[in-house]
Amino acid sequence: xxxxxxxxxxxxxxxxxxxxxxxxxxxxxxxxxxxxxxxxxxxxxxxxxxxxxxxxxxxxxxxxxxxxxxxxxxxxxxxxxxxxxxxxxxxxxxxxxxxxxxxxxxxxxxxxxxxxxxxxxxxxxxxxxxxxxxxxxxxxxxxxxxxxxxxxxxxxxxxxxxxxxxxxxxxxxxxxxxxxxxxxxxxxxxxxxxxxxxxxxxxxxxxxxxxxxxxxxxxxxx
Amino acid sequence: xxxxxxxxxxxxxxxxxxxxxxxxxxxxxxxxxxxxxxxxxxxxxxxxxxxxxxxxxxxxxxxxxxxxxxxxxxxxxxxxxxxxxxxxxxxxxxxxxxxxxxxxxxxxxxxxxxxxxxxxxxxxxxxxxxxxxxxxxxxxxxxxxxxxxxxxxxxxxxxxxxxxxxxxxxxxxxxxxxxxxxxxxxxxxxxxxxxxxxxxxxxxxxxxxxxxxxxxxxxxxxxxxxxxxxxxxxxxxxxxxxxxxxxxxxxxxxxxxxxxxxxxxxxxxxxxxxxxxxxxxxxxxxxxxxxxxxxxxxxxxxxxxxxxxxxxxxxxxxxxxxxxxxxxxxxxxxxxxx
Numbered sequence: 001x002x003x004x005x006x007x008x009x010x011x012x013x014x015x016x017x018x019x020x021x022x023x024x025x026x027x028x029x030x031x032x033x034x035x036x037x038x039x040x041x042x043x044x045x046x047x048x049x050x051x052x053x054x055x056x057x058x059x060x061x062x063x064x065x066x067x068x069x070x071x072x073x074x075x076x077x078x079x080x081x082x083x084x085x086x087x088x089x090x091x092x093x094x095x096x097x098x099x100x101x102x103x104x105x106x107x108x109x110x111x112x113x114x115x116x117x118x119x120x121x122x123x124x125x126x127x128x129x130x131x132x133x134x135x136x137x138x139x140x141x142x143x144x145x146x147x148x149x150x151x152x153x154x155x156x157x158x159x160x161x162x163x164x165x166x167x168x169x170x171x172x173x174x175x176x177x178x179x180x181x182x183x184x185x186x187x188x189x190x191x192x193x194x195x196x197x198x199x200x201x202x203x204x205x206x207x208x209x210x211x212x213x214x215x216x217x218x219x220x221x222x
Numbered sequence: 223x224x225x226x227x228x229x230x231x232x233x234x235x236x237x238x239x240x241x242x243x244x245x246x247x248x249x250x251x252x253x254x255x256x257x258x259x260x261x262x263x264x265x266x267x268x269x270x271x272x273x274x275x276x277x278x279x280x281x282x283x284x285x286x287x288x289x290x291x292x293x294x295x296x297x298x299x300x301x302x303x304x305x306x307x308x309x310x311x312x313x314x315x316x317x318x319x320x321x322x323x324x325x326x327x328x329x330x331x332x333x334x335x336x337x338x339x340x341x342x343x344x345x346x347x348x349x350x351x352x353x354x355x356x357x358x359x360x361x362x363x364x365x366x367x368x369x370x371x372x373x374x375x376x377x378x379x380x381x382x383x384x385x386x387x388x389x390x391x392x393x394x395x396x397x398x399x400x401x402x403x404x405x406x407x408x409x410x411x412x413x414x415x416x417x418x419x420x421x422x423x424x425x426x427x428x429x430x431x432x433x434x435x436x437x438x439x440x441x442x443x444x445x446x447x448x449x450x451x452x453x454x455x456x457x458x459x460x461x462x463x464x465x466x467x468x469x470x471x472x473x474x475x476x477x478x479x480x481x482x483x484x485x486x487x488x489x490x491x492x493x494x495x496x497x498x499x500x501x502x503x504x505x506x507x508x509x510x511x512x513x514x515x516x517x518x519x520x521x522x523x524x525x526x527x528x529x530x531x532x533x534x535x536x537x538x539x540x541x542x543x544x545x546x547x548x549x550x551x552x553x554x555x556x557x558x559x560x
Contacts, residue, residue, distance in 0.1 A: 127314035131328040132303035145318045
């Protein structure tokens with residue numbers, strides 16, 4: 001079919017690569033969330049402040065976030081090699097890919113968090129203040145629950161972005177489906193494996209997006 | 223209960239600064255329903271938001287229940303705010319929480335136990351008549367129901383004061399009346415002090431005991447609603463009162479149509495039980511004067527009946543003077559208009 005030869009495909013290798021991709025995705029998504037959520041909250045709270053030093057801190061954090069978001073991921077991986085080595089000890093394979101993935105995706109996710117917190121009705125925040133809520137209570141009991149659909153949509157977008165990032169990391173020996181596609185398709189002209197890898201990634205993105213949309217719908221009350 | 227001293231609020235700095243409140247003083251007593259009325263931009267919203275320091279005044283003091291809020295630490299202020307309930311024009315309910323959870327919200331902020339929360343919320347649901355809607359989300363409720371949730375939530379922490387920021391302005395007339403009735407009921411049942419701001423004289427007339435008229439950041443008139451409503455002094459107040467009373471043709475036209483020759487258009491104000499007595503007809507029978515009613519209102523201010531008639535008397539000079547004197551003697555307020 002279309003000149004593709006499925007008999008020579010090593011399905012075992014594809015299975016391992018799929019698993020690697022899922023591992024990278026899972027681990028980097030968790031750390032991106034853990035890192036990006038607080039940064040997003042800090043960005044949001046600082047952007048509303050009228051205190052001088054808080055506004056200065058906002059400008060600094062915002063600047064760093066923008067830098068990390070504007071550097072192409074492929075360059076970021078290379079630039080972060082010493083950092084990656086310091087954190088996980090290796091710079092290639094599944095483990096070596098996770099730190100650059102997180103460092104690239106966390107600022108992106110933080111911005112999405114900031115944006116969805118901005119969508120929360122100011123009046124509700126004010127009402128909570130009028131009832132004597134502390135800043136921490138406003139964050140945990142008002143902002144996060146009220147922004148939940150937006151946050152879930154942000155997580156979905158981030159994870160889907162991470163799928164394409166894991167593929168890019170294949171260029172520098174990152175492992176996973178992207179690595180497979182590049183090694184076979186690009187270097188060895190074996191398009192069959194490349195096409196299978198790409199199809200697997202398309203299916204993965206579709207499933208993630210569907211799951212995300214479903215969660216968003218489930219938690220939307222408006 | 224609430225004491226505002228030399229309250230000033232300035233927005234912006236330097237030449238561009240605008241003053242929303244300028245050295246305003248106000249004193250609100252325990253257990254009364256106090257209304258603040260003003261046009262938009264008069265500073266009334268800033269005023270009520272200063273009462274729980276949602277808006278921090280530039281200078282001046284805010285005393286609530288004997289505590290100077292302006293001097294408190296953040297932590298102490300949070301504690302004091304739990305004793306001040308507030309409801310809003312746009313309700314400001316948590317859209318992600320059910321009716322039950324919205325009402326429970328302030329109790330959970332104060333870390334009350336589960337059983338206590340449950341008991342209190344059930345009691346409040348009954349008070350505002352929303353037992354059947356406890357598991358609904360705000361988006362599934364009507365405006366009036368949302369405000370009832372807002373009221374229940376504001377009452378959950380047993381406040382000493384309830385602040386109402388244009389609480390009925392987003393509601394239709396019938397719903398407004400039912401919410402006002404609920405507020406009056408709460409005021410009487412719990413002796414709760416209520417402060418409300420509004421731009422509708424109707425709201426003031428329905429439930430307030432005292433009223434202050436705010437204009438350009440200051441109070442221009444203040445007093446019992448019956449006094450302010452029936453004998454407004456300041457032009458802004460007169461504006462509000464006229465807006466509420468003149469249904470139908472404007473007074474000026476009526477006076478003109480009655481003939482320029484006769485000068486005696488007289489405004490007679492009845493208050494309390496006198497409203498329903500036959501004072502006017504008895505008096506003219508005695509003096510022999512005749513009268514034509516040019517305009518009239520018989521209504522109530524809160525629970526006090528009142529009547530205000532504009533009449534033109536006919537007859538001899540002495541007859542008319544005698545009539546006016548006799549009406550005054552019997553406790554009616556008589557004002558000759560020009």
